[in-house]
Amino acid sequence: MTVTSVDKDVDRLTLTVVADFTAPVEKVWQLWADPRQLERWWGPPAYPATVEEHDLTPGGEVTYVMTGPEGEKYGGWWRIATLTPPTSLEFTDGFSDPDGRPNAEMPTTAVRMTLSEREGGTRMELRSVFDTREQMEQLAEMGMADGLRESIGQMDGLLAAA
Numbered sequence: 001m002t003v004t005s006v007d008k009d010v011d012r013l014t015l016t017v018v019a020d021f022t023a024p025v026e027k028v029w030q031l032w033a034d035p036r037q038l039e040r041w042w043g044p045p046a047y048p049a050t051v052e053e054h055d056l057t058p059g060g061e062v063t064y065v066m067t068g069p070e071g072e073k074y075g076g077w078w079r080i081a082t083l084t085p086p087t088s089l090e091f092t093d094g095f096s097d098p099d100g101r102p103n104a105e106m107p108t109t110a111v112r113m114t115l116s117e118r119e120g121g122t123r124m125e126l127r128s129v130f131d132t133r134e135q136m137e138q139l140a141e142m143g144m145a146d147g148l149r150e151s152i153g154q155m156d157g158l159l160a161a162a
Helices: 025-033 133-141 144-152 155-161
Strands: 003-009 014-021 049-054 061-067 073-084 088-096 109-118 121-130
Touching (some): 025 109, 025 155, 121 144
Antiparallel strands (some): 003 014
């Protein structure tokens, strides 16, 4: 399994996932930068994503739809804050309503993804910051930590095949 740790810090309102890969930083970055590769791992195996828009520039957006095992659809979006290819990406992550608009009734998280060289490979740290404890608990109850673990777990296979 790629994921080496999942740390939920209720006091700091953060969920941090660390994963180690045997691939170089540039190759791991491509899993984020290429929408066709992103959709092959973003979302748990039973809820694959289809990336609709992919603009990795400051102020740009990434929009996607995850499809559940019985055909149910769940939309999401990222609003890109900053990026420094191939080592970091910061974005706001949120949910979409059925029409693809941001769903104001659902929480958003501030996400920072960093890649660094480590022992012949790459360490990825994915830190999500929540606005409130209630929002953190809501997303935890929806299975966010397990979903991230399953999603990131698909990255090794993509890196091996590339």
